Structures are given as C-alpha cells and as structure tokens.
Amino acid sequence: MRVARMNAPVIAPSRLDTLDLLEAEAIHIIREVVAEFERPVLLFSGGKDSVVVLHLAAKAFYPGKVPFPVLHVDTGHNFPEVIAFRDQTVERLGIRLEVASVQDYIDDGRLHERADGTRNPLQTLPLLDAIAAGKHDAVFGGARRDEDKARAKERIISLRDEFGQWDPRNQRPELWSLYNGRHTPGQHVRAFPISNWTELDVWRYIEREGILLPPLYFAHEREVYSRDGMWRAVGEVSPPLPHETVERRVVRYRTVGDMSCTGAVESPAATLTDIVAEIAVSTLTERGATRADDRISEAAMEDRKKDGYF
Known part of the structure; x- marks a missing residue:
C-alpha cells in the first residue's frame, strides 16, 4: 500500500522583539508589586517616562482600571502644558490624583527658596510626607538606568528606610527576575518597571x-x-x-x-x-x-x- 506523503507546513517559531520583551518585563513587575504590597502609588509628572509606566499599568490590568492612585510632587515651576496634560490624563483614565505642593511648604516655612531658584531639590520633603500620609508601601517611578550614574546603581525594587533614604550599599540581588519586597513598618520600596529601558x-x-x-x-x-x-x-x-x-x-x-x-x-x-x-x-x-x-x-x-x- 502506498502512503501519500504530504509536505507539512513550516511553522516559524513566534518571536518577540525587544519592545515586546521590555513590555512583558515591566508588566510583570507592576503586577508583582500590586500583588505583594497593600498601598502602591505611581509618581506621575506628565513626563514621558511616567506616562509610559502609567500606560503599562493600564495594559497590565485591562479591562479593569489602574488599581492605585498617582502622585505628583508639584514644585510650582512646572510647564503649564504639562500640568494640563497631567489633569487630562487622570480624568481620561479615571484615576485618583494626589498632589504634594512644594509651594505650600514654602508658604508655611517648612522649606525655603534656594539661591539658584531651582525647586527640584526641594521635592524630597513633600514627597516623603505624601508617602507617609498615604501609607504607601510601594512607589512606582519611571527612572531608567541609562539616565544617570546614580540611577544605574538602582535595583528594580529598591528599599527605602524609615526616613525614606536610599543606601546604595544595601541593595538586594535580583536573580532570575525574583524581586524581594520585604520591608519593616515605616519602610517602603521604590519600584522601577522600565529600569532596563533606554531613552530610545x-x-x-x-x-x-x-x-x-x-x-x-x-x-x-x-x-x-x-x-x-x-x-x-x-x-x-x-x-x-x-x-x-x-x-x-x-x-x-x-x-x-x-x-x-x-x-x-x-x-x-x-x-x-x-x-x-x-x-x-x-x-x-x-x-x-x-x-x-x-x-x-x-x-x-x-x-x-x-x-x-x-
């Protein structure tokens, strides 16, 4: 008996490109943090990196809403176009916006204007107070390792002590995409889902x-x-x-x-x-x-x- 031979179709293995892999890693990190921590929050300034992290969070929990608020430390020196974009974005996504105002701290004397006029270094105290007030145990950020030498030292899950401070010598290993979020009361972690991304x-x-x-x-x-x-x-x-x-x-x-x-x-x-x-x-x-x-x-x-x- 003759057996008919058929040429089986050649099926190419599915391939993920670099962006697919980076997206999958970031979504995994976001979901892990939400699963492990009680009150996460996302730092959202309206800048491109925080916009991308918010977009990834929306994809991670679609069709549900993003299950945490966003926090903006407003220096009062922001571009008006960015503030308008920030407000439009949170309204479109139905997300709660928390704002920590540097101007409020200057007005009541807790902070003072710098001689050089910049307020970026003044954001630290309002940020830490907002984290404490919201009892946030995990804070998402859009920092990337390629931005700065200090940020290159960061882990994806970075522990902050009871004073909100970061010790570069006290970083935990992150092998096989396993992230250690263990912390004591008063401590919190910063989570950087796009840490491995470049600007490009x-x-x-x-x-x-x-x-x-x-x-x-x-x-x-x-x-x-x-x-x-x-x-x-x-x-x-x-x-x-x-x-x-x-x-x-x-x-x-x-x-x-x-x-x-x-x-x-x-x-x-x-x-x-x-x-x-x-x-x-x-x-x-x-x-x-x-x-x-x-x-x-x-x-x-x-x-x-x-x-x-x-």
Whole structure:
C-alpha cells in the first residue's frame, strides 16, 4: 500500500522583539508589586517616562482600571502644558490624583527658596510626607538606568528606610527576575518597571503604542535664551538675566522638568518618527543635555536619592 506523503507546513517559531520583551518585563513587575504590597502609588509628572509606566499599568490590568492612585510632587515651576496634560490624563483614565505642593511648604516655612531658584531639590520633603500620609508601601517611578550614574546603581525594587533614604550599599540581588519586597513598618520600596529601558526604547514604544504626550516634546517655536549651553524658556519663573538675549527658535524638550532648570534642544523633530530618528544618533542622555539641576555637582543626583529623592 502506498502512503501519500504530504509536505507539512513550516511553522516559524513566534518571536518577540525587544519592545515586546521590555513590555512583558515591566508588566510583570507592576503586577508583582500590586500583588505583594497593600498601598502602591505611581509618581506621575506628565513626563514621558511616567506616562509610559502609567500606560503599562493600564495594559497590565485591562479591562479593569489602574488599581492605585498617582502622585505628583508639584514644585510650582512646572510647564503649564504639562500640568494640563497631567489633569487630562487622570480624568481620561479615571484615576485618583494626589498632589504634594512644594509651594505650600514654602508658604508655611517648612522649606525655603534656594539661591539658584531651582525647586527640584526641594521635592524630597513633600514627597516623603505624601508617602507617609498615604501609607504607601510601594512607589512606582519611571527612572531608567541609562539616565544617570546614580540611577544605574538602582535595583528594580529598591528599599527605602524609615526616613525614606536610599543606601546604595544595601541593595538586594535580583536573580532570575525574583524581586524581594520585604520591608519593616515605616519602610517602603521604590519600584522601577522600565529600569532596563533606554531613552530610545521609550520613544520607540511611544511610537508603536501611539501614546499621547505633552506638546513640549515636539518641535515648536518659542522664546528662549542661552544659559549654560542650554536653551531656557522665557517665563515667570525663568526670566533671562540682563545680559541674556531672548530669541525665537524652533526647539523641543527631551525631558520636562521645571521651567527653572530644564533646557530645550534645537530640533525640527515634529513627529514621533522624527524623534526616534533623532534620539537614535544622539550621544547625550536627556538629563545630561537638558537638566541644569543635575549639574550642581558630580554627585548631585546620588546625594538627592540618598535623602529620599526619586
């Protein structure tokens, strides 16, 4: 008896690209934290990294809502466009927004304005007070290891002591994607789901997912002046000095911190595709290129993190 022979179809193994793997890791981290901790919260400034983490959280629990609130430490020096975007986002997703105001602390004397005018280093006390008031035992952040040397030392689940402080010598091993969230009363952890992402990964993911962002990230014309090798926006909290010349230039922002310490870069990149192409050839991180507060000292970021900063 003759047996008919058939050519079986060749089935290629399914393959996940880099973004798929990074997304899966981040969603795993978010779900693990929510499963292990009682009162997590997400630091949300309206900047691209926190927007991506919020998007990942929405995917992690879809079709349900994100099961934790978001917290913004508002310095009072934010770009108005970013605050508007923040409010629109939480309303669209139906998420509770908690706000810790640096201005309130200045008004009642708990904090004082710095001589250099920047308020980013003043965020630590309001942040720690908000964590304590909300009894938050896990705080999601959008920090990435490629941003700064201090952030490169972070674990994905990073323990903070009873004073909210970080000890880089007291970091736990994270082998085989196992995360140790053990902590005592009064301590909490910071969780960084996109720790292993690069700036380019973030932008490629934003492009793939069609994630909405504040318009500041895209090329636009505005009044700026040059200071410390950066283009600063003209505004009430960031006025030019008498010797600084105001110009109109086409710029965009790679990061959207305070107006008083965040610089723009000259760029024609007006679409996500343009931005991805621009970042692919950049040799500077976004913080190194545009954040004056990180230039206070070589260890500026690490010093603030040890005190309880993001």
